[in-house]
Amino acid sequence: MRRFGFLDRIQKLLTVAGMESIIIDGVEPNPSVATVHRGAKSMIAFEPDWIVAIGGGSALDAAKVMWCFYEHPQIRFEDIIAVGSMPPLRNKARFVAIPSTSGSASEITAFSVITDTEKHIKYPIVATDIVPDIAILDPEIPEYMPAHVTANTGMDVMTHALEAYASIAATSFTDPYAVEAIQLVFANIETAYKEPHNKAARFNMHNASALAGMAFTNASLGLVHSLAHKIGGEFGVTHGLANAILLPYVVRFNRQFTQKYEQLERLLDIDDIAQEVSMLNAKLNIPDCFKECSEVEFDESVFRDVLKYMSENAHADPCTLTNPGKPSVDDVKAIYQAAFYGQK
CATH class of the missing domain: 1.20.1090.10 (Dehydroquinate synthase-like - alpha domain)
Structure with a gap:
């Protein structure tokens, strides 16, 4: 996303709209619990009103759970594993998803998959609140x-x-x-x-x-x-x-x-x-x-x-x-x- 200029284009558009932004990157394939906690920490410091996730399913999935920990810093990952256990979102921010791959459909679903690297287990997180507010499907992005x-x-x-x-x-x-x-x-x-x-x-x-x-x-x-x-x-x-x-x-x-x-x-x-x-x-x-x-x-x-x-x-x-x-x-x-x- 950075190499082909998509991050710069997004930040310029946000700047024109009068919105200040930071970039949280470094999400690995099969995003880990540690990664979502790291991202949530950055969000807590910045206090965003909107979260714009761009990338493959891993990036979108990670951003969803970062969003949860940003809005509810006191909860643990174990608290949201069970279906329906995630607390309500949109108390602080709303969410935009822009997929770079034609695959996960995380941009319009109630799913996120996060890996507990210590236990070597992927956990599907299911919660209606993590369905993004806006999904942008741009076929130019997956060309790369x-x-x-x-x-x-x-x-x-x-x-x-x-x-x-x-x-x-x-x-x-x-x-x-x-x-x-x-x-x-x-x-x-x-x-x-x-x-x-x-x-x-x-x-x-x-x-x-x-x-x-x-x-x-x-x-x-x-x-x-x-x-x-x-x-x-x-x-x-x-x-x-x-x-x-x-x-x-x-x-x-x-x-x-x-x-x-x-x-x-x-x-x-x-x-x-x-x-x-x-x-x-x-x-x-x-x-x-x-x-x-x-x-x-x-x-x-x-x-x-x-x-x-x-x-x-x-x-x-x-x-x-x-x-x-x-x-x-x-x-x-x-x-x-x-x-x-x-x-x-």
């Missing part, structure tokens, strides 16, 4: 994403839409958003990946991300996200990549509990949605299992050591609650093993 980020974040959109569609909380109001997002991803992600400055593809992927966000912030998600949160916290694999790898495995598992995939296949005129996702991953150079992942080094012995613990934590993740059926810890463990080794 590296190709692998376009691929990973784009498949995050696909995961959001497919999980929202299959969710047991899905309704006639959320399904159309999910289906439109799925169609837009299938039609545009490969072009955005190969032609980064194709404005039509970027525009459509940005819209797909927001539409999928509208679907899952109301219908919630499922096992893909539960598993991705925990393997990401344990091994540091980025969220979109973890989702992309896990998605076909979870869809195949979920078919025994729901007819929604068959309905979707009829709508899209395809035979097997899991297979279509796998083929799309291949076109985007996304590996079909974690063992082949080059982003991080997956030590097989470490994976075996943490598998039981990781499976229990994933099963307890809030996203599991709206997954089709009632998967057990053993089911979660089996999916992890299949996705690690590339087994059907």
